[in-house]
Amino acid sequence: MIAPGMINGDLLLCQVAERLVQATRHGDTVARLGGDEFVILMTELSNTEEVAAVQSETLAVKLLTKVSQLYDIEAISYQCSASIGITIFNRSADVVGDLLKQADMAMYKAKATGRNRVCFFNPKMQADVNTKAEIIQELYTAISNEQFELYYQKQVDDHGHAIGAEVLLRWRHPMKGMISPAQFIPVAEDTGLIVPIGQWVLQQACQMLASWAKASATEALTIAVNISAIQFNKNNFVQTVLDALHKTGANPRRLKLELTESMLVSDIADIKTKMSALQQHGVMFSIDDFGTGYSSLFYLKQLPLNQLKIDQAFVRDILVDDNDRAIAQSVITLSQSLKLEVIAEGVETQAQRALLQSMGCSAYQGYLFGKPCSIDELEI
Known part of the structure; x- marks a missing residue:
């Protein structure tokens, strides 16, 4: 789940979406969840969780680089950052809604650590949510x-x-x-x-x-x-x-x-x-x-x-x-x-x-x- 920093409304979001699509692999899905948040569904990852995590993080770092490059909007150059939250799942995962919540928690954790970061979901985040x-x-x-x-x-x-x-x-x-x-x-x-x-x-x-x-x-x-x-x-x-x-x-x-x-x-x-x-x-x-x-x-x-x-x-x-x-x-x-x-x-x-x-x-x-x-x- 990705939330780029706010800069210039719809024009910026369009350019961010284009960059996300260009950076992902064939078969991956890019969708705008709402506001300035996007969701990317990666498929055909390794069955080994550790390897799948490395694959996910590799794409996430690539996305951070893409999103942080300069934007030319109405003859003015802008730069923004992104925060990325990742959750790993397989066919036995419970509910799609739960996966989105987990990715959302990880994204906010990434924001809290200084933005332009990647963070994986872990059970402690659920405790943090309860505290919140x-x-x-x-x-x-x-x-x-x-x-x-x-x-x-x-x-x-x-x-x-x-x-x-x-x-x-x-x-x-x-x-x-x-x-x-x-x-x-x-x-x-x-x-x-x-x-x-x-x-x-x-x-x-x-x-x-x-x-x-x-x-x-x-x-x-x-x-x-x-x-x-x-x-x-x-x-x-x-x-x-x-x-x-x-x-x-x-x-x-x-x-x-x-x-x-x-x-x-x-x-x-x-x-x-x-x-x-x-x-x-x-x-x-x-x-x-x-x-x-x-x-x-x-x-x-x-x-x-x-x-x-x-x-x-x-x-x-x-x-x-x-x-x-x-x-x-x-x-x-x-x-x-x-x-x-x-x-x-x-x-x-x-x-x-x-x-x-x-x-x-x-x-x-x-x-x-x-x-x-x-x-x-x-x-x-």
Whole structure:
């Protein structure tokens, strides 16, 4: 089972399908299961499971290579990756539906290990599915019982003065305690539960902005909110944000929505329309983790952005790694050329901050200035 990364709708899917057909053998079957998922049925494999596995993996690697090659769509070059899940069966296999589920589990396991991977089904995956089902049920309860909390991480300027904060979602389970976002955010995105959760986060963030606006010491502070691709792609996303602002009375010029790079290569026209509509009201946009994804100059030119965020992966070793230092400098220089703000995250030492400042960075976020904490613990 194969799921190529989202890039440009039907035109991309057609080209992917052509490549899959070209890469498979005569007698194999290629079918589109739905969305961006394809199924390939391989026949005439060895009766020995180990040999059949090698044969399957050989084709899978070939498919990964084919799918990852550049695509020319409407005079623009794109590149994507695929995740492949494999299950081996014979005539005694139970039900076709079960085989598809097994392949699906393996595919999602491949995605979880970093995409552009091949993964075989094994019984442990069934246990993982059961765990996921438990999390889904508990997420519904968490939404109903308001078990989520917002933590805040301070953002500062050159002088260490607070200019705002990023809100980070936390789940305090009544029995299990604090559950890591890494455990529940992917599940929430897979199930669509990230939409109501994201709406709650927006509402709470706007409510805090409205509260800060009542005091001179905090009225100029901004709040950055991470937006899921699933949440952003909803037709009513713009209205959802405007409703949260209107209901709370928050200043839209103090709200910053953080988008990831991977979101920006799907439907550029729709993204630009939504961003422009919100920006007309004063809402700002930042690209989170810039440099870790596609880093396309095309969308930087096309989209109404306000800020680029240097990912902590480049900040962590910036003092000792020439490549990280060069990438950080490139992001800063690019931001200055495009008249965009730039902020570095993951700053943990004065030496890192000093180097970034010498390179032209003027805003920072990280443990040096404060760990994520509750609003009562936030020092502004």
